[in-house]
Amino acid sequence: MQLIxxxxxxxxxxxxxxxFIGLVVERSFGSHASLIVFLTLYFLxxxxxxxxxxxxxEPKSAKPA
Numbered sequence: 001m002q003l004i005x006x007x008x009x010x011x012x013x014x015x016x017x018x019x020f021i022g023l024v025v026e027r028s029f030g031s032h033a034s035l036i037v038f039l040t041l042y043f044l045x046x047x048x049x050x051x052x053x054x055x056x057x058e059p060k061s062a063k064p065a
Contacts, residue, residue: 007053014045 018041026034 003053003057006056007049010049010052011045014049015042018042018045 018038021041022034022038025037
């Protein structure tokens with residue numbers, strides 16, 4: 001359950017970042033470039049969010065006795 005919560009938090013943060021970066025690109029270069037940048041960042045953040053969530057929730061390794 002904790003994995004899903006961390007994933008959602010990272011995804012929401014990544015989605016907001018992709019949105020605002022896409023907005024800046026749209027104002028600078030137009031809507032076509034903005035769509036490409038937004039979709040690329042969106043799927044990149046899907047992957048990065050999963051990796052971060054797995055890393056944060058992985059069990060701590062026990063020290064050998």
